Each structure stands twice: as C-alpha cells, then as structure tokens.
Amino acid sequence: xxxxxxxxxxxxxxxxxxxxxxxxxxxxxxxxxxxxxxxxxxxxxxxxxxxxxxxxxxxxxxxxxxxxxxxxxxxxxxxxxxxxxxxxxxxxxxxxxxxxxxxxxxxxxxxxxxxxxxxxxxxxxxxxxxxxxxxxxxxxxxxxxxxxxxxxxxxxxxxxxxxxxxxxxxxxxxxxxxxxxxxxxxxxxxxxxxxxxxxxxxxxxxxxxxxxxxxxxxxxxxxxxxxxxxxxxxxxxxxxxxxxxxxxxxxxxxxxxxxxxxxxxxxxxxxxxxxxxxxxxxxxxxxxxxxxxxxxxxxxxxxxxxxxxxxxxxxxxxxxxxxxxxxxxxxxxxxxxxx
Amino acid sequence: xxxxxxxxxxxxxxxxxxxxxxxxxxxxxxxxxxxxxxxxxxxxxxxxxxxxxxxxxxxxxxxxxxxxxxxxxxxxxxxxxxxxxxxxxxxxxxxxxxxxxxxxxxxxxxxxxxxxxxxxxxxxxxxxxxxxxxxxxxxxxxxxxxxxxxxxxxxxxxxxxxxxxxxxxxxxxxxxxxxxxxxxxxxxxxxxxxxxxxxxxxxxxxxxxxxxxxxxxxxxxxxxxxxxxxxxxxxxxxxxxxxxxxxxxxxxxxxxxxxxxxxxxxxxxxxxxxxxxxxxxxxxxxxxxxxxxxxxxxxxxxxxxxxxxxxxxxxxxxxxxxxxxxxxxxxxxxxxxxxxxxxxxxxxxxxxxxxxxxxxxxxxxxxxxxxxxxxxxxxxxxxxxxxxxxxxxxxxxxxxxxxxxxxxxxxxxxxxxxxxxxxxxxxxxxxxxxxxxxxxxxxxxxxxxxxxxxxxxxxxxxxxxxx
Numbered sequence: 001x002x003x004x005x006x007x008x009x010x011x012x013x014x015x016x017x018x019x020x021x022x023x024x025x026x027x028x029x030x031x032x033x034x035x036x037x038x039x040x041x042x043x044x045x046x047x048x049x050x051x052x053x054x055x056x057x058x059x060x061x062x063x064x065x066x067x068x069x070x071x072x073x074x075x076x077x078x079x080x081x082x083x084x085x086x087x088x089x090x091x092x093x094x095x096x097x098x099x100x101x102x103x104x105x106x107x108x109x110x111x112x113x114x115x116x117x118x119x120x121x122x123x124x125x126x127x128x129x130x131x132x133x134x135x136x137x138x139x140x141x142x143x144x145x146x147x148x149x150x151x152x153x154x155x156x157x158x159x160x161x162x163x164x165x166x167x168x169x170x171x172x173x174x175x176x177x178x179x180x181x182x183x184x185x186x187x188x189x190x191x192x193x194x195x196x197x198x199x200x201x202x203x204x205x206x207x208x209x210x211x212x213x214x215x216x217x218x219x220x221x222x223x224x225x226x227x228x229x230x231x232x233x234x235x236x237x238x239x240x241x242x243x244x245x246x247x248x249x250x251x252x253x254x255x256x257x258x259x260x261x262x263x264x265x266x267x268x269x270x271x272x273x274x275x276x277x278x279x280x281x282x283x284x285x286x287x288x289x290x291x292x293x294x295x296x297x298x299x300x301x302x303x304x305x306x307x308x309x310x311x312x313x314x315x316x317x318x319x320x321x322x323x324x325x326x327x328x329x330x331x332x333x334x335x336x337x338x339x
Numbered sequence: 340x341x342x343x344x345x346x347x348x349x350x351x352x353x354x355x356x357x358x359x360x361x362x363x364x365x366x367x368x369x370x371x372x373x374x375x376x377x378x379x380x381x382x383x384x385x386x387x388x389x390x391x392x393x394x395x396x397x398x399x400x401x402x403x404x405x406x407x408x409x410x411x412x413x414x415x416x417x418x419x420x421x422x423x424x425x426x427x428x429x430x431x432x433x434x435x436x437x438x439x440x441x442x443x444x445x446x447x448x449x450x451x452x453x454x455x456x457x458x459x460x461x462x463x464x465x466x467x468x469x470x471x472x473x474x475x476x477x478x479x480x481x482x483x484x485x486x487x488x489x490x491x492x493x494x495x496x497x498x499x500x501x502x503x504x505x506x507x508x509x510x511x512x513x514x515x516x517x518x519x520x521x522x523x524x525x526x527x528x529x530x531x532x533x534x535x536x537x538x539x540x541x542x543x544x545x546x547x548x549x550x551x552x553x554x555x556x557x558x559x560x561x562x563x564x565x566x567x568x569x570x571x572x573x574x575x576x577x578x579x580x581x582x583x584x585x586x587x588x589x590x591x592x593x594x595x596x597x598x599x600x601x602x603x604x605x606x607x608x609x610x611x612x613x614x615x616x617x618x619x620x621x622x623x624x625x626x627x628x629x630x631x632x633x634x635x636x637x638x639x640x641x642x643x644x645x646x647x648x649x650x651x652x653x654x655x656x657x658x659x660x661x662x663x664x665x666x667x668x669x670x671x672x673x674x675x676x677x678x679x680x681x682x683x684x685x686x687x688x689x690x691x692x693x694x695x696x697x698x699x700x701x702x703x704x705x706x707x708x709x710x711x712x713x714x715x716x717x718x719x720x721x722x723x724x725x726x727x728x729x730x731x732x733x734x735x736x737x738x739x740x741x742x743x744x745x746x747x748x749x750x751x752x753x754x755x756x757x758x759x760x761x762x763x764x765x766x767x768x769x770x771x772x773x774x775x776x777x778x779x780x781x782x783x784x785x786x787x788x789x790x791x792x793x794x795x796x797x798x799x800x801x802x803x804x805x806x
Contacts, residue, residue, distance in 0.1 A: 009775055016780035024788050032792070205792050261742075262558055301563065301742050309747040311554055 021202055028201035032056045036065055037199050043141045044069060045170040045184070047127070058315050059097035059307040071124040072100060078147055082119040083112065085333055086146050088135045089154030090163070092256050092316055093126025097307065102319040107326035112334055122333075123148070131163035132240045133171040137182045139247035150333060153244055154254040157271040160233055161225045164240070173236070180239045225258065227270045234274055241278035252285040252332055254325065259290065259305070261297055261313040266290070285332055292324045340381040342534075342588040343541050350378065351592060358596060359522040367520045371596070372489055375496035379461075386460040389427070394492045396423055397470040401484035401491070404477040413478060420474040428467045431460055436663030462502035464660055468627055469495055473509045475631055482510035490516050497598070499589040503582070505603040505623035512598070521597050530594030532771055535786060536763045537587030542794045544752045544759070545581035548573045550795060551746035556719055559729045564739035567732050573749045574719050575712045576756060579608065582621070587763060602767065606760060608711070611703035613677040614685075616711060624660075628653050647682060651675035661718070666726060670717040677710060 028034075036051030047069025054062050066074045071094060078084055087093055087105050095103040105124035113120040123146060127134065135142075135153055142148070164173050173180050197203045227233060244251055255275055259266065268276070268290065279286035293304045304321030306312035317325070340346050354374050358367050380387040400420035407413045429437075438452045445451070460466075473491065476482045485491045494512050495501070555562050555570035562570070583604040593600045603622050610616035617625045629638075633653045639646040651672070658671015713730070720726040731737045765771075772779035 012775075012777045013780050013784075016777055017784045019781055020784035020788055023785065024792060028792060202788075202792070209791060209794060262561060301561075301740055303742055308745050311550075312742050312744050 025200060025202045028205050029054060031060075032201065032205055034201055035199070035204065039069075041069065044138065050074075053096055055096045056309070058310050059318060060309070061097060061099045063096055063100055069127070071095070071103060071105070071126065075121075075123060075146060078121075079119055082121060083116070083333075084146070084148050085120075085122045085150050085152060086125055086142060086148035087122060087152040087154065088130070088142070089126040089152075089254070090130045090156070090159065091126065091128040092156060093124060093154045094128055094130075095124070095126060095317065095322065096128075097316045098319055098322055102322055104317075104322040104325040104329065107323060108330050108333060111326060111330040115330075115334060126154070129163060129169055131159045131166075131169070131172070132244060133164055133169070133173045133182050136173075136240075136243050136247055137171045137184060143248070150250065150252065151248045152252045152254055152329060152333075153248070154256060155275060156256045157227070157258055157269050158225045160237055160240070160271050160275075161227055164236065173240070180236065182243075233271060237271065237274040238278045241275070241282050241284070245282045245284055250285070252287065252329065253279050254329065255286065255288045255290075256317070256325075257288065257290045257293070259293055259313070261294075261303055266294060287325075287328050287332070289321075289325060289328065292328060293321065296320065296324060340378055342585065342592070343538055343546075346381075350374070351595075355522060355527075355595060358520055364519045368489065368493060368516065371520065372493045372496060375493065375498040375501060378498040379496060379501055382461050383458065385458070389431075389460050389463075390466060390496060391492070393424070393427060393466060393470055394495050395488065396420075397474055398485070398488045398491050400474050401477050404474060405484035417474060417478045421471060424467050424471050424474075428463060431457055431463055433659075433663045440665075465500075465502065465504050465506060466495055468506050468624075468631075468660075469509075472506065472627060472631060476509055482513070485513060497593070499593040499598070500600060503585050503589075504621075505586060505589065505600055506627050507600065507623070508626075511601070515598055518597070522595070523597065526594050526597055528774060529766065529771055530591040530596075532591070532766055533594065533763070534588050534591030535783075536759050536766070537584040537589075537591060538790060539755070539786060540580040540584030540587065540759050542790055544755050545577045545584060546795050547748045547793075548577040548580070548746075548752050551744070551748055552577055552719070555744070556721075556725070556729075559725060559732065561741050562732075563741035563743045564732045564735060566742065566744045567729055569744075569746065569749055571712050571716055571729070571733065573746065573752070574715050575608070576749070576752050578715065578718070579604070580752075580756060580759075606764070608708060609704065610707050610711075611700060612681050612685075612707055613674065613710060614681050616707060617674075617678065624657070628657055632656065643686065647679035650678045650682060654678060666717045666720060666723065669723075669726075670714050673714045673717070 032054070033056065034052065034054035035048070036053055037049050038046050039049040041047045048065040049069075050065055050067050052062060052064060063071060064073070066072060068075060085108070087108075093103075093105070100106060103124060105122040108122045109120050112122075125142065125146075132153070132155065142151075163169060166172055167174070167185065170185050172183055172185060174183050198207070241253070244253070253275070255272065257269065257272055272288070272290070276286065276288060289304075296302050296304060302320045303312040303318075304324055305317050306314050307318055340350060354371070357370055357374075361367055361370065376387055376391075379390060397420060400416055400423070403416045404413055404420070407416060434457060435454050438454055442451050473494070477484050485494075490513060493516065494507065494509055497507075497512070500507060552570055552574045555566060556574070559567060559570075586603040590600045590602070601623065605619040605622065607616055607620035610619055633649055636649045636652060637645055638649060652675070654671045654675030655668060656671070658667040658669070658674070661667045661671070713733075716729050716733075717726045720729060728737075732739055732741075772782055774780055774783060
C-alpha cells in the first residue's frame with residue numbers, strides 16, 4: 001500500500017473506532033450501567049449527584065437520585081400531618097436493582113398512606129458499602145435535617161465482617177483502648193484528571209470487566225460473606241447496637257440474612273445470633289427476615305434474592321424480597337394499626 | 340492454555356512473528372512443532388511424553404505398513420497398531436470406568452477390583468483417532484507413510500487442532516507440509532475473522548449461557564419444569580457455540596499460518612432429520628466413524644438389518660468415545676436408534692421425503708431439534724439419576740414446580756448465535772469483511788469492543804477438551 005492509502009485507511013479506522021465507541025456508549029448507558037456521577041457533600045461525603053442511574057448488571061432498573069444522594073424525589077420540609085420515616089442501610093436498602101416503585105421504602109409509603117389517609121414519606125437513605133459507622137457518624141445530621149418520626153436501620157453480616165472496620169471507606173469504626181469509635185476518612189481521588197473518563201459507561205464497564213478478568217481468586221459477586229475464624233465479633237456487635245440505640249430514638253433494626261436456599265437445614269450465621277441477642281438485650285424492635293424469606297420460598301418457590309440475569313438466591317433482594325420486608329416493617333411503623 | 344485466554348494471544352503472536360521473520364522452511368516446521376509441544380505441555384508436561392510415544396509408535400507402524408508387501412503381514416501390523424492405540428486410549432480413559440462397572444456388577448459376589456489414580460491426558464481421544472486414521476490410510480494405500488517422524492509429529496501435535504479436533508485427514512494435512520509456511524495478508528485477514536467469530540461464540544455465548552446452565556444441572560430438583568426446558572435449550576446452544584467456536588478458532592489460527600483445516604460444523608440445528616444432523620455436527624468425527632468403523636463393519640453392503648445394527652454399534656461407540664460414562668453410552672445409543680429408525684423410515688416411505696411442504700419441513704425440523712435437545716440431557720448430566728430427574732420434570736411425570744429462572748443471557752444468546760453463524764457462513768463463502776472500508780472496520784471494532792464489554796469474568800474451559 002502507498003503511504004497515502006495507509007493514511008486513508010488509518011483515518012477510516014480511527015473514525016470507525018470512535019463510531020463503535022459511541023454506539024457502545026449508547027447501548028451500555030441504556031442497558032448496563034449509567035451512573036449520575038458523584039459530588040462531594042460537606043457532611044455526607046461523596047454521594048451520587050442528582051440524576052438517573054441505570055443498572056442492568058443485577059436485575060434491571062432505571063432509578064433516580066436526589067440532591068442528598070438518596071433514592072427518590074427531592075426531600076422537602078415536612079408538611080403538617082406527614083409521617084416521616086428514615087431507612088438507613090447499605091446496597092440492600094439503596095436497592096438500585098429494583099425500580100423506584102418496587103423498593104421497600106416505597107412499598108411502605110403505599111401501605112401506610114393507604115391505611116392512614118395521611119401523607120407518609122419513607123426516605124430511602126441506603127448507600128452502597130455503607131455500614132453502621134455511617135449511621136452513627138451521621139446520626140445528628142440525619143435527624144436534624146430530615147426530622148424523621150422513626151428510623152429503620154438495616155444490617156447484614158457484611159456490615160460486621162468487612163465494611164464496619166474498613167478504613168478505606170469514608171466512615172468506619174476503629175478500635176480504641178477502651179472500645180471502639182467512629183472515624184471519618186477524607187477520600188482522596190486517585191488520578192483526578194481521569195475521573196471524567198469514569199463518567200462514561202464504556203470506560204466504567206471496560207474497567208470493571210478487565211479488572212475482573214485479571215483478578216484471580218476474588219470472591220465472586222453474590223457469594224455469602226464468611227466470618228473470619230477466631231475473630232471475636234461480639235464486642236463490635238454489642239457496641240454498635242448500643243451506640244445506635246443511644247444516637248437514634250427507638251430505632252428499628254432490620255436484619256437481612258444471607259440464605260443458601262439449597263441447604264435443607266438452615267442455621268443462623270454467627271453474626272445473626274450476635275445481632276439478635278444484642279438487639280434483644282438493648283430492648284430494640286428487631287426484624288429478622290430469615291423466616292419470611294424461607295417461608296415464601298418453601299410455599300411458592302419465589303426466591304427473595306437474585307434476578308434473571310444473576311443466580312436466584314444470590315446477591316441483592318428482588319421485588320419479592322422488598323415486598324416481604326415492607327410487609328414486616330409496615331405494622332411496626334404504623335404503631336400496630338396495620339397487621 | 341485455551342484459545343480465549345490472554346496467554347494464548349501472546350503465544351500465538353510470538354509464533355506468527357517467528358514464522359514471518361524466519362526464512363528456512365525446515366526451521367519454521369521445527370519451530371511449529373516445538374510451539375505445539377509447548378502448547379500441549381502447558382497443561383502438564385507429562386502429557387507430552389505420552390503424545391510423543393504414541394507418535395513414535397505410529398511412525399514405526401506406518402513405515403512397516405508401507406514397506407511390507409505380504410497381505411497377512413500388513414494386516415498383522417494394522418491389527419498391532421490399532422490394538423496399541425486402543426490400549427493406550429482404553430487404559431487412560433476407560434480403565435477406571437470398566438473397573439467401576441465391573442465392581443458394580445460383582446458387588447453381590449463380594450469381588451472388588453482396585454482403581455488406579457490415572458490422569459486423563461487432555462485431547463487423548465482426538466490424538467488416538469488421528470493416528471489410527473494415519474495407519475489405516477497407509478494400510479488401505481490411500482496415502483504413503485511420512486518420510487520424517489517430525490512431519491507425523493506435527494500432524495498429531497499441530498496446536499490448532501490438537502486438543503479438540505477437527506480430526507484431520509492425514510494426507511490432507513501432510514500435503515500442506517510440502518508447501519512453504521508463509522504468513523500472508525489474505526490468510527491473516529480470513530484467519531483473524533474466523534478466529535473472531537469463534538471467540539464471540541465461545542466468550543459471548545457459550546461462557547455466558549454456562550452461568551445459567553451449570554447451576555440448573557447441578558441442582559435440577561429445585562428448578563421448575565419451564566426452567567429445566569430453558570436450561571436444556573441453553574445447553575444445546577452452549578455446547579454448539581463452545582465446540583464450533585473452538586473449531587472456528589482452530590480454523591482461523593491455522594489459516595493465519597497458511598494451513599487449511601476443513602469445516603467441522605454446518606448449522607446443525609437447522610437439520611430436518613437426525614441423519615442430516617450428523618452430516619452437519621462434528622463433521623470430522625462423523626466422517627471418521629463412517630470411514631474407519633461403519634464401512635469396515637459392513638456399512639450398507641450386508642443387508643438392511645445389518646446396516647441398522649451397524650448404525651447402532653457405531654453410535655454406541657461414538658457415545659463411549661465422548662466419555663467414560665454410561666450416560667454417554669446412552670446418549671450415543673439413543674442417537675444410534677434414531678439413525679436406524681430414520682433409515683427404516685426413509686427406506687419405507689421414500690415418497691414422503693420428496694414432499695416439499697413447509698409444514699412437513701417444519702415438523703421434521705422441530706422433531707429433530709426436540710430429540711437432539713432431549714438427548715443432550717444425558718450428555719450434560721453428571722449421572723443417570725440426574726438425567727431421569729430432569730426428563731421426568733420436563734415431561735411433567737413428576738411435580739413440575741420449582742424456582743422459575745428465566746435467564747436473560749439465554750434470550751441474548753439466541754440473536755448473537757444467529758449473527759455469528761450468519762457471519763461465519765458468509766465468510767466461508769468468501770464474503771469476508773473488507774478491512775479497508777469504513778463498514779468492515781466498524782464491524783471489527785464493534786465486535787472487539789463487545790468482547791471487552793460483554794465477556795463474563797470467568798472464562799470456562801472448552802467442553803470438548805475432556806474428550
């Protein structure tokens with residue numbers, strides 16, 4: 001080929017590559033993943049900026065985030081007669097796997113407002129990777145800004161096994177000489193100049209896929225987290241529950257268990273036992289979804305976790321799981337008016 | 340080292356670069372043999388010793404068969420070569436299977452034989468079939484023995500087809516060794532595109548669908564009848580894309596180096612009869628079985644009944660060739676019965692086959708596909724109990740309830756499969772993408788990027804490697 005022809009083909013190749021990237025960006029941001037981007041909030045730390053989030057890697061949903069980085073519409077001042085609940089939790093509560101209408105916060109709103117005829121707002125304060133360290137550290141902000149009548153705090157094994165003590169997270173718990181304390185962690189952004197690239201779905205998906213391809217022996221998504229053998233979780237669990245009780249008024253603790261539905265004999269996990277005992281001795285309302293999930297599975301074969309594009313029984317809650325959680329929480333939040 | 344791994348891409352790039360830079364054809368052939376041995380030894384260096392021993396023995400048998408003129412002596416050498424090759428295969432692949440089966444039968448008599456801790460050398464069935472065809476062809480005087488041991492070693496070890504075929508006709512490959520190995524642009528273009536189609540079939544279809552198939556076949560008792568049907572359909576897609584994807588990559592990588600490997604699949608799921616299916620599925624195995632088993636058994640030359648029986652025997656052995664398990668024997672037996680039934684049907688209803696009605700065509704296609712999919716249950720299940728459980732649930736002979744999992748990946752796999760087969764068919768007809776115009780370049784980049792964006796994170800080994 002002549003140099004002129006080579007130049008022409010190279011130009012065509014470049015154009016073709018750009019066009020292919022644009023087409024993939026359009027496909028991925030509508031089907032796979034589209035994040036609204038992140039902003040630094042002075043108190044909450046790095047949160048989603050308001051906008052649309054598309055998730056197609058686990059379930060499929062198009063969901064919306066407000067100015068506080070929370071699911072749903074903007075949170076205004078409380079209107080007279082409004083009952084307001086704040087639900088704190090991790091990705092199980094944030095629930096980007098299900099639509100806005102299916103997440104348990106919305107189902108609770110529907111159930112309670114239908115029952116009372118009064119405006120009800122259940123704020124979904126779930127954040128991916130959040131742990132009780134977040135809820136403790138931000139307790140004052142949440143209560144003074146959002147003014148909830150009652151707070152639900154969702155917990156699971158992952159909180160105590162990995163997230164709570166993870167010093168890389170914005171809020172974590174550190175061991176001190178006389179127990180534990182929460183700490184915040186300024187999150188410096190690695191390679192800030194490259195951040196805008198990650199706003200593109202193509203770079204985000206390619207980065208995650210390539211990282212996954214080269215990572216050997218990592219825990220596959222959806223696998224049940226295992227407690228470290230020999231680690232005494234009791235002091236951490238007891239301290240956490242006591243602190244939650246001290247910083248929130250009558251919080252309801254919601255425990256989402258990891259269940260292997262294929263096991264004939266179901267046994268609670270070590271963390272589950274500890275959390276149940278700690279909640280009982282603290283005198284807090286405690287909801288454990290294990291029985292509800294298993295009963296539903298055994299009567300109808302509906303698995304409350306997992307999706308058609310993942311494995312049933314693994315990963316986050318689907319619409320069945322959210323519905324079951326809402327049915328358990330609604331009577332507690334209504335003060336017994338709903339059975 | 341599997342074709343869809345980064346290690347293979349690095350390995351293959353080095354091979355191509357070397358073949359491009361070196362001038363001497365002998366050095367190129369020696370390097371290709373060395374590279375093929377490295378490719379095979381990458382799994383386990385001990386496999387290499389066995390492969391070279393098998394090659395050496397068959398080189399010797401080939402020379403004896405070629406030089407010997409007395410018919411009895413030639414037959415003796417042929418029997419010795421076949422016995423040797425089948426003994427190797429029997430020991431490594433079937434020893435424990437037959438001992439376990441014998442133990443099961445003799446358990447009531449209190450007799451028990453010990454099992455051996457044998458590693459199954461990867462691709463052993465393909466290697467043995469390749470060398471058997473080499474010696475039988477010499478015996479039949481269809482081709483001469485090779486002059487050089489290294490030529491035979493390259494026929495056996497040639498890395499694109501070493502692990503899972505296609506099983507090559509020896510003279511077809513050996514005649515290509517007489518030509519100079521050259522890296523040409525048009526071969527790279529065709530080979531690269533075929534390789535890409537194979538990669539799409541393997542990574543984007545077979546591996547993604549496996550994420551659905553594996554858990555369902557592992558615990559079929561908890562899934563609903565509908566989900567089991569979908570899993571069986573998904574497995575039909577998975578095994579086709581896994582195996583034909585491998586073949587496409589084998590054809591593509593061989594062509595990049597200037598070698599031609601024949602087609603092994605020709606849209607098998609469009610078949611309207613089981614006979615047609617076996618003309619389109621794993622063509623090199625069907626051809627091998629016809630040439631080296633069915634015809635020696637008498638084929639259709641000894642009457643109808645004997646022909647039906649021959650079909651059954653061939654397919655039973657084909658089933659056993661796939662794996663040392665009664666599940667494979669049943670799978671092969673069912674296909675044998677179906678082939679015989681179809682033969683009877685064709686023999687006695689000659690007029691019906693000539694009816695060019697779309698309704699008849701559709702019913703024939705649907706029945707063939709239903710049969711093929713149903714028999715895959717035996718092929719995929721770990722044991723008889725699992726196979727029967729799945730079949731009973733599928734055909735509503737027991738409680739059909741269970742978890743309903745309508746895997747999204749299956750519904751995405753279908754259009755991708757149609758697109759990949761369409762591309763491969765066009766390219767085989769010589770209508771390749773031109774990488775000099777925008778359209779061709781766009782399709783190339785779109786597919787390459789698709790591999791990055793849609794590939795599952797854990798690539799599974801090829802299903803046929805175990806055979």
